[in-house]
Amino acid sequence: MDCCRRRIARLMRKAGLQGRHRRRRPLKTIPDPRAAARADLIVRDFAPAPDGLDTRRCGDVTYVPTEEGWLYLATVIDIASRRVVGWSTADHLRTELVAEALRSACHRRRPTRPVIFYSNHGCQYTSQQFATLAMHFGVRLSVGRTGQCWDSALAQSFFATIKRELLHTSPWPQRTATPHRDLRRHRGLVQLAPTDSSLGYRSPAECETALAV
Template sequence: MNVHPFVEAEKTAGHNVKRTCELLKVSRTAYYARRTGIPGPRAVRDAELTEQITAVHQQSRGTYGAPRVHAALKRKGADCGRRRVARLMRQAGLTGRHRRRQPRTTIPDPRASTRPDLVLRDFQPDFSALDTRWCGDITYIATSEGWLYLATVIDIASRRVVGWATADHLRTELVADALRTACRRPASPVIFHSDRGCQYTSRELALLR
């Protein structure tokens, strides 16, 4: 909110400008600079800092936020505070990019029974053994609407994706849907290997297998 017109009205009425500015918590220098059209020293310095901030922000390809921009300016010898940098960045419409917290896709179920490793940690490709050993996993993809979870079933022999499914959740039906799409392929039994995440050790998936 611009209170300078109110200060001007008080001045016209013969009231003390200094006292008015103190009560309104505004800079008397800024008021006179605005009144005369001549920018004050702080406004000039803000303009200079904004140019430097913009340059640092562009050099970072738009990734730096106020803390990293401030650190970069300090390394270059600029005399400015972090809050001032944050204020000028807001006024200039400059924002940094924040890393999204990566979700955990593997959450073991302590109640799940231990199953033998029938693959024996052998993940080497072998085209003579197609559709005999599969492995499953879940990954996550950042989208503008949030995390998208992708469950895949891969044929170890060929490294091909033989089944997949996507969802906005990590419930068992995600991996079950991926395995169902893969089960349309082979006519003989297949060993399915996965981590010990609760989705893969669930009763629902065991019945599907």
């Protein structure tokens, strides 16, 4: 039986039903036209680094829904092993979010050699505050090309796994305790799970053990 839109709306109101709308996606990558130009030192080469661990890292930001609003997640991933070596969450997209993720990675893993950190052109990553922090830890900053989603494919693959496995039923109820607990647990499981063919279907933990020999 054909029904018009107004009839459906009236019947839904009468039954106390409401349609579920997709939230508007927040804009994450906002370039700063005043930011200093930086070279692309990775050139979309995400193959395991021949010179070992803690030499090339990449970072990006994603958003996950909660019943309190968006929660933003920033990660730092070692390109050689695909291990998440640093991360942070916040209810904002200010530079402190990505700075805390970098600080977490550098405190957890203290490289003895200079590290290249690869990101997009977002104003958080090109800010002077982030550049000062990177210089403090001896990190060389690198950026991908504008408008090329493939340049952040490694980080986006991890984000897709998180959203598929942790948020397949409903959003987190809060921005605080539950997301942090689930993310820590998921990050630990990911380090032990086999990954793609670029690592020979070894887990990040297995890959790091092999590279450390």
